[in-house]
Amino acid sequence: MGTTSSEALAIGIDIGGTGTKFGIVDRIGNVLFSGEMSTKKHQQVETFIDELHEHLIVLIDRCGGIGRIRGIGVGAPNGNYYSGTIEYAPNLPWKGIIPLSKLLSDKFQLPVKLTNDANAAAIGEMMYGAAQGMKDFIMITLGTGVGSGIVANGQLIYGHDGFAGELGHTIVIPDGRMHGGTGKKGSLESYASATGVRLTALELLEKSTERSLLHDADKENLDSKVVYDAAIKGDKLALEIFEFTGKILGLALANAVMFSSPEAIILFGGLTKAGDLILKPTREHMEENLIQIFQNKVKIIVSHLKESDAAILGASALVWEN
Amino acid sequence: MGTTSSEALAIGIDIGGTGTKFGIVDRIGNVLFSGEMSTKKHQQVETFIDELHEHLIVLIDRCGGIGRIRGIGVGAPNGNYYSGTIEYAPNLPWKGIIPLSKLLSDKFQLPVKLTNDANAAAIGEMMYGAAQGMKDFIMITLGTGVGSGIVANGQLIYGHDGFAGELGHTIVIPDGRMHGGTGKKGSLESYASATGVRLTALELLEKSTERSLLHDADKENLDSKVVYDAAIKGDKLALEIFEFTGKILGLALANAVMFSSPEAIILFGGLTKAGDLILKPTREHMEENLIQIFQNKVKIIVSHLKESDAAILGASALVWEN
Numbered sequence: 001m002g003t004t005s006s007e008a009l010a011i012g013i014d015i016g017g018t019g020t021k022f023g024i025v026d027r028i029g030n031v032l033f034s035g036e037m038s039t040k041k042h043q044q045v046e047t048f049i050d051e052l053h054e055h056l057i058v059l060i061d062r063c064g065g066i067g068r069i070r071g072i073g074v075g076a077p078n079g080n081y082y083s084g085t086i087e088y089a090p091n092l093p094w095k096g097i098i099p100l101s102k103l104l105s106d107k108f109q110l111p112v113k114l115t116n117d118a119n120a121a122a123i124g125e126m127m128y129g130a131a132q133g134m135k136d137f138i139m140i141t142l143g144t145g146v147g148s149g150i151v152a153n154g155q156l157i158y159g160h161d162g163f164a165g166e167l168g169h170t171i172v173i174p175d176g177r178m179h180g181g182t183g184k185k186g187s188l189e190s191y192a193s194a195t196g197v198r199l200t201a202l203e204l205l206e207k208s209t210e211r212s213l214l215h216d217a218d219k220e221n222l223d224s225k226v227v228y229d230a231a232i233k234g235d236k237l238a239l240e241i242f243e244f245t246g247k248i249l250g251l252a253l254a255n256a257v258m259f260s261s262p263e264a265i266i267l268f269g270g271l272t273k274a275g276d277l278i279l280k281p282t283r284e285h286m287e288e289n290l291i292q293i294f295q296n297k298v299k300i301i302v303s304h305l306k307e308s309d310a311a312i313l314g315a316s317a318l319v320w321e322n
Numbered sequence: 323m324g325t326t327s328s329e330a331l332a333i334g335i336d337i338g339g340t341g342t343k344f345g346i347v348d349r350i351g352n353v354l355f356s357g358e359m360s361t362k363k364h365q366q367v368e369t370f371i372d373e374l375h376e377h378l379i380v381l382i383d384r385c386g387g388i389g390r391i392r393g394i395g396v397g398a399p400n401g402n403y404y405s406g407t408i409e410y411a412p413n414l415p416w417k418g419i420i421p422l423s424k425l426l427s428d429k430f431q432l433p434v435k436l437t438n439d440a441n442a443a444a445i446g447e448m449m450y451g452a453a454q455g456m457k458d459f460i461m462i463t464l465g466t467g468v469g470s471g472i473v474a475n476g477q478l479i480y481g482h483d484g485f486a487g488e489l490g491h492t493i494v495i496p497d498g499r500m501h502g503g504t505g506k507k508g509s510l511e512s513y514a515s516a517t518g519v520r521l522t523a524l525e526l527l528e529k530s531t532e533r534s535l536l537h538d539a540d541k542e543n544l545d546s547k548v549v550y551d552a553a554i555k556g557d558k559l560a561l562e563i564f565e566f567t568g569k570i571l572g573l574a575l576a577n578a579v580m581f582s583s584p585e586a587i588i589l590f591g592g593l594t595k596a597g598d599l600i601l602k603p604t605r606e607h608m609e610e611n612l613i614q615i616f617q618n619k620v621k622i623i624v625s626h627l628k629e630s631d632a633a634i635l636g637a638s639a640l641v642w643e644n
Contacts, residue, residue, distance in 0.1 A: 078615060088614055122439020136482040151582065152481070159472045160458040160621060164474070169613045170577040173496060182613045255492040259472065259581055261481020291491045291504045292410055293400060297483060 008070040009063055011056065011110070011316035012316030014117060015039055016077035017091035017144065021306040022052065023309075024059050024069070025316035026194045045094045049103050050241035056108075071111040072104055073318030075120030075311060084114050090181040091145070113318040117141065117163055117184070117311065118158055121268055121303075122149025123321055124314025129305045130266050137262045139303075140167065140253075142269035146189040146196075152260050156321075168193070172252050194270055197224045201241050212237035228274045240275060245248035246281025253282065257298050268303040268310065275302075282315045330392045331385055333378065333432070334580055334638030336359055336439060339413035341467070344374065346381050347629070347638035351450035355381040367416045373426050376549070378430075389514035394426055396638030397633060399467075404458040404482040406436050409485075412503040413467070430592030435640040438461065440634065441478055441487055443590060443625075444471025446636025451627045452588050459584045462489065462575075464591035468511040468518075470498045474582050478643075490515070494574050515572045516592055519546045523563050534559035550596045564599045571600075572607025578618050579612060590625040590632065597624075 014021045016039060023034030035055050042048035078089040084101025084146055101112040111186060115292055122139035125131040135154040136198040141147040145170030150157045157164045168189035176186025190196050201222050205214055214237055230238035253265055271278055325570035326569030329348060331421040338361060357377050364370035383390055400411040408421025423434040461471040465604050468490030472479045479486045489558055490511035491504060496635045498508025513519050527536055535552040536559055552560035575587055605622055
């Protein structure tokens with residue numbers, strides 16, 4: 001892998017609702033070793049930490065021992081940068097406030113930095129990805145949920161309490177679609193997440209009498225991939241689903257641009273695989289909602305980091321961040 | 323005024339669509355001398371600068387001469403911090419891109435810093451007002467328009483191009499009320515500005531068949547002051563106008579909070595004179611739209627700076643800012 005035995009390394013951990021990814025990364029962003037385990041099956045955070053330690057200790061040994069590891073960076077939903085705690089994360093098995101950084105640093109005897117997954121992704125993009133050299137950009141992760149990380153003046157914005165950057169929960173359509181997890185209506189996440197696209201597909205299918213390939217699709221597995229496959233065959237309903245999603249995402253991006261005026265918005269995650277089918281309406285509706293001084297200035301870029309590595313890379317980048 | 327003759331001073335200039343305020347301010351925020359002139363009557367920015375210079379030179383002499391002045395800070399609509407230009411300001415008589423900082427520094431032979439009026443107000447609050455000691459807050463000015471200045475990590479966010487903080491133009495109600503100046507529909511400014519409140523009053527009056535003091539009011543002068551006077555007498559329609567405005571403002575504040583997670587939101591301007599009539603619904607609807615981790619944390623504070631001084635103070639604070 002081209003690393004020398006004296007070079008310092010960082011551990012990156014990305015905790016998701018279903019699984020957790022972890023790896024050991026060098027200073028220039030090579031993921032040397034990595035692995036994956038279940039989050040969901042651990043009802044207790046303590047057994048989760050135990051299993052994580054078992055896996056990682058093997059990787060650490062392969063790298064030449066704990067002496068080479070500078071620290072641990074963790075991305076997790078509702079991860080708080082200041083307190084090192086995960087607080088009331090609706091998609092994790094552990095409820096309330098979890099002192100994750102303390103549990104990890106006690107176990108590994110290493111310094112730990114924690115933030116939410118999208119903030120970690122933003123730092124990863126800034127160090128190794130599309131945002132290198134940018135001082136003002138917004139990272140948006142379009143996955144099961146919609147996360148965001150905002151960088152201004154070259155710094156990640158954590159806010160006074162460590163929770164800044166929850167663009168996914170901002171209300172785009174007042175009294176719009178109900179979000180099952182938060183109970184709020186019309187948030188960006190309720191439309192632009194994987195679940196949101198699926199709900200849009202089901203709603204439009206129900207209303208539509210027109211012929212569509214999606215009428216024949218298995219409703220259980222109707223996701224943005226299925227919609228994409230229909231759309232590239234020219235299916236009108238499938239195209240309409242991307243148009244509708246792009247309209248709402250574009251509006252949310254316009255609002256974000258008028259707030260912090262970034263040089264670029266970097267998109268990451270499953271939905272971006274639809275390429276121009278989602279990017280074109282998103283760009284159009286973003287521009288349409290921007291006032292003149294912001295128009296035709298802001299790039300929308302799809303992350304080029306390998307999806308399997310990006311989460312680990314982003315988390316590990318926290319270790320090097322000042 | 324208790325200043326010594328050796329103490330350094332700053333000039334603060336606040337350029338509005340109708341009038342321009344200017345003054346000389348000491349390091350601790352005393353406005354030593356101030357004045358006002360028309361903006362509107364100057365079709366040419368050059369004659370505007372000439373008149374401003376004539377006024378200011380008198381005040382500068384009273385302070386002991388130009389040697390005591392450290393610099394000039396200017397707040398102006400669409401003022402760009404990086405380029406020192408005013409760009410396409412819809413409410414000013416000068417069109418296109420105006421190199422205001424250069425014109426002023428050539429005339430006065432002093433360093434000039436320019437930003438938009440709400441950003442200047444935010445810096446003023448941070449140095450002399452309600453935001454002293456805060457590292458994360460949002461300033462919102464509710465005047466003829468709605469402006470905002472966002473401070474995160476102790477720094478004002480200018481964005482990559484110097485135009486960040488246009489919260490007034492974010493879309494709160496998609497396909498909502500048309501904004502005459504921008505042509506966009508449903509922006510915060512189209513509801514929560516002085517013009518917006520007036521339009522809400524006229525719309526509700528037209529729809530309502532109920533008795534209201536506002537039916538008898540002079541439609542030409544129907545502003546938030548008139549609505550306030552009726553509301554404190556218990557007029558239901560007047561109360562409804564504040565409730566409606568607070569609902570939209572509260573939603574916009576919730577979205578801003580979920581973006582940058584500020585410790586406080588500081589409100590300034592005419593509408594805040596309605597006190598709890600506007601603050602109570604604003605707070606309620608903000609909380610209602612926040613996800614749990616942000617609830618009951620963010621203070622909404624009305625600026626306690628003297629309105630006549632605040633704009634000058636804020637602009638002058640740019641001179642001392644690092």
